[in-house]
Structures are given as structure tokens and as C-alpha cells.
Amino acid sequence: RAAAGEEAEYPRWVRVNSLRSSVEEQLETTFARFGRAASLQDVMANSSRGGGEARKCVYVDEHVPGLLAVTQGTELTKTEAYTSGKIILQDKASCFPTYLLDPRCEDGDVIDACAAPGNKTTHLAAILHTHAPEFASPAQTIFAFEKDAARARTLEKMVKTAGARGVTRIGPGQDFLQVDPRADKYKDVGALLLDPSCSGSGIVGRDSMPELHLPELLDAANRKTGQTTTTKKKKKKKKNGPTPSTEDAQKHDSNPRKRKHADVEDPSDKILRDDEGNETVVTSEKDLQARLDALSGFQLALLLHAFEFPAARKVTYSTCSVHAEENESVVMLALASDIARRRGWRILRREEQVTGMREWPVRGVAAACGGDEDVAEGCIRSYKGDGRGVMGFFVAGFVRTGDDDDADY
Numbered sequence: 001r002a003a004a005g006e007e008a009e010y011p012r013w014v015r016v017n018s019l020r021s022s023v024e025e026q027l028e029t030t031f032a033r034f035g036r037a038a039s040l041q042d043v044m045a046n047s048s049r050g051g052g053e054a055r056k057c058v059y060v061d062e063h064v065p066g067l068l069a070v071t072q073g074t075e076l077t078k079t080e081a082y083t084s085g086k087i088i089l090q091d092k093a094s095c096f097p098t099y100l101l102d103p104r105c106e107d108g109d110v111i112d113a114c115a116a117p118g119n120k121t122t123h124l125a126a127i128l129h130t131h132a133p134e135f136a137s138p139a140q141t142i143f144a145f146e147k148d149a150a151r152a153r154t155l156e157k158m159v160k161t162a163g164a165r166g167v168t169r170i171g172p173g174q175d176f177l178q179v180d181p182r183a184d185k186y187k188d189v190g191a192l193l194l195d196p197s198c199s200g201s202g203i204v205g206r207d208s209m210p211e212l213h214l215p216e217l218l219d220a221a222n223r224k225t226g227q228t229t230t231t232k233k234k235k236k237k238k239k240n241g242p243t244p245s246t247e248d249a250q251k252h253d254s255n256p257r258k259r260k261h262a263d264v265e266d267p268s269d270k271i272l273r274d275d276e277g278n279e280t281v282v283t284s285e286k287d288l289q290a291r292l293d294a295l296s297g298f299q300l301a302l303l304l305h306a307f308e309f310p311a312a313r314k315v316t317y318s319t320c321s322v323h324a325e326e327n328e329s330v331v332m333l334a335l336a337s338d339i340a341r342r343r344g345w346r347i348l349r350r351e352e353q354v355t356g357m358r359e360w361p362v363r364g365v366a367a368a369c370g371g372d373e374d375v376a377e378g379c380i381r382s383y384k385g386d387g388r389g390v391m392g393f394f395v396a397g398f399v400r401t402g403d404d405d406d407a408d409y
């Protein structure tokens with residue numbers, strides 16, 4: 001069976017969970033009857049071929065360790081490897097943030113700030129395991145926060161299935177912005193992964209707004225909601241005052257000790273879904289811009305909060321959005337922030353990145369980085385439909401390398 005629609009142009013990405021299995025074991029068991037493809041393009045070509053012409057094949061990815069590209073059309077969710085957590089179905093680009101963060105023993109504890117459903121939490125656990133196979137001393141803990149209680153239950157299930165429970169402390173219903181960076185239990189947190197809610201414009205099968213004409217977007221949205229006209233859907237009423245703008249986030253940053261977190265809400269909750277939980281309806285470019293401004297303000301506030309953890313030296317920031325507003329613009333505002341300058345946070349330059357990320361060819365948009373080539377090269381992007389078989393994604397790493405520690409903090 002060949003995959004239908006846009007998905008047919010993509011391979012099925014499979015992350016082998018090193019807590020439960022290995023690439024070698026999976027190639028000999030789950031994928032024993034799959035041919036070994038010579039290239040990713042072979043996998044993609046076979047994915048889109050129908051009938052008897054399709055050939056099941058698998059390719060070992062050259063950028064992310066432990067990742068396989070498999071032809072579409074196999075019910076992997078019914079395999080023993082999937083149900084027992086040996087393999088995790090995760091897009092290649094979604095593996096970039098954890099791989100780029102590269103947490104090691106000397107980095108201490110790790111925070112996954114926006115964790116559900118848990119793809120990156122379980123990837124973090126697998127990487128810690130790779131560096132210290134028995135989670136040996138000094139033991140590291142992953143603190144995984146998830147604001148939404150229902151999604152936190154999915155996270156708990158995924159962490160359990162993946163065999164990552166021993167190393168993960170889940171904060172169900174916990175808003176990361178309410179977490180006190182100075183609390184004693186976070187004093188050894190050296191690395192944070194920040195993968196906040198975003199517009200999702202990079203997701204395969206979802207309308208990608210910058211390239212899309214608004215009438216088409218409206219038609220698609222109305223088809224989903226069963227409407228025939230292009231009227232604006234009623235948005236949920238806000239609970240706690242206005243949605244934050246990037247300006248608000250900067251204001252908060254200028255006085256971090258007095259920052260009020262309670263008024264910083266996830267705008268995607270209100271703006272991405274209508275009352276029935278259907279996709280967003282955007283009626284004008286102004287609406288779209290307002291939505292992106294709200295999202296980027298929220299994303300920046302989370303990122304600046306991550307910068308506050310006293311022992312933190314590494315942060316990754318990621319979205320599955322293709323909009324510069326949610327990506328390079330957030331990076332630039334973060335770098336220009338008071339907290340970044342005081343604590344010495346800077347971009348993780350391309351030449352400092354782990355091999356696979358250094359070699360990944362698609363980088364940030366220089367124009368959106370004010371022409372700063374170092375920052376643009378440090379940013380990692382992907383675009384759906386460009387022949388690389390991945391979703392639209394963005395990730396940037398930040399580091400703090402000085403000896404200052406907390407002298408002035």
C-alpha cells in the first residue's frame with residue numbers, strides 16, 4: 001500500500017530508542033525483510049510508488065544517530081518494537097533539538113520545559129544513557145514540565161513505554177513560567193530544551209501560511225469546520241488579560257525578579273483552535289500577523305525564563321514553524337535581552353555544533369538575523385517539500401561559556 005497525499009513524498013522516520021534496543025537489532029528484526037536503500041531518495045521514491053512496484057526499504061540517516069528512514073505504507077504502530085518502546089516514530093527534524101543540546105554528565109540536570117507528548121524527553125533520556133549507559137554517577141535528572149494535564153498523561157505513558165522513568169521527573173500541569181529557577185532542586189540544571197507551542201506551520205499536511213493565499217486557507221479551514229462561508233469563527237474568551245507581545249516580554253526581562261508570569265499564557269490555546277478543537281480560521285493578514293506576534297511574545301518569555309537558571313550553560317529553542325517571527329526574530333530578541341547580556345548567553349555557532357547538525361545544510365535566514373551571518377549560520381532550519389524528506393522546523397542553540405558563573409547574577 002502506498003501512502004496517500006502529501007505524506008507520500010516523505011519517508012517514515014523511525015528513531016531507535018537506545019534505552020530499549022539498537023539500530024543493529026532493529027535492522028535484524030523489525031526491518032529484517034526491508035531492503036537496504038542506497039539513499040534517502042530511494043526510500044522516498046519507493047514510498048510514493050503504488051501497487052506491486054513499491055519495495056519496502058530502510059536507510060540509516062547520516063545526520064542524526066539512531067535514526068532510520070523507512071518507506072511509507074507499513075503499519076509500524078502494530079509492531080512489537082513500537083508497542084514495547086524500542087522504536088519511536090519521530091520526524092527527523094524533531095530530533096534536532098535534543099541532538100543539538102547534547103547533554104552530557106558534566107552538564108548536570110536537564111529541563112524539558114514543554115514536554116508532552118514526550119518525543120524529546122525520551123530522546124534526552126536516550127542520549128544521557130548513551131553518555132552514561134547505566135545512568136551512572138553523577139546521576140542526571142530530566143525535569144519534564146507540561147502545562148496541560150491531559151497531555152501530561154500522554155507524556156507519562158510515553159516516558160514509561162520508552163523506559164525513561166528512572167531518569168525523568170514529570171511536572172504534570174506545571175507551567176514552566178511558574179517554575180522558580182532559584183529553587184534548590186534546580187540548582188544543578190545545566191541544560192534546558194525549550195520546544196514551546198507554535199503555529200505548527202511546518203507540519204506536513206498542514207497549510208503553510210506564508211506561501212498560502214488567504215482565500216485558500218479559509219476554504220480549507222471551512223471545509224474542516226463544515227462551513228460554507230468565509231466568516232470568522234468566534235475565538236475563546238481570554239481568561240487572564242491581554243496576550244503578551246514581544247515588547248511585554250522585554251519589559252518583563254528588564255526586571256526579571258519582579259516578572260509576573262501569571263499573565264503570560266500560551267496564545268496557541270486560544271488562537272490555533274476553535275471551540276470544537278478544529279484548526280484555526282484566519283480571516284486576514286492582520287489576524288495572521290497578530291497571531292504570530294502573540295506566539296512570538298509567548299515563546300520569547302519562555303526562552304528568557306530558561307536563561308535565568310543559575311547553573312545553565314546550554315539551551316536549545318525550537319519550533320515546527322516556518323515563520324521568521326517565531327524563529328530568527330525570537331533568537332535576535334533573546335540575544336539582545338538584558339538577561340542574555342548580563343549572563344553572557346550567545347548563539348551556539350555552527351562550528352561548535354555536534355557533527356550532524358554542523359553538516360546539515362539548511363541554515364537560518366540572514367535577513368531575519370539583521371544580516372548577522374554567525375547567528376544565521378548557527379540557526380538550523382528545514383522546509384517541507386524541499387526533497388530532504390522532513391517537516392518544516394527551526395532550532396537554535398545558546399551557550400554561556402564564560403567563567404563568570406553567577407558573580408553578577
Ligand code: SAM
Nearest residue numbers: 114115116117118119120147148175176195197
Ligand atoms: N517537546 C514535545 C515533543 O517533542 O514531544 C512537543 C511540545 S509541544 C510543541 C508544546 C507543549 O508545550 C504542549 O504540550 C503545550 O501544552 C506545552 N506548554 C505550553 N506552554 C507551556 C508552559 N508555559 N509550561 C509548560 N508546558 C507548556
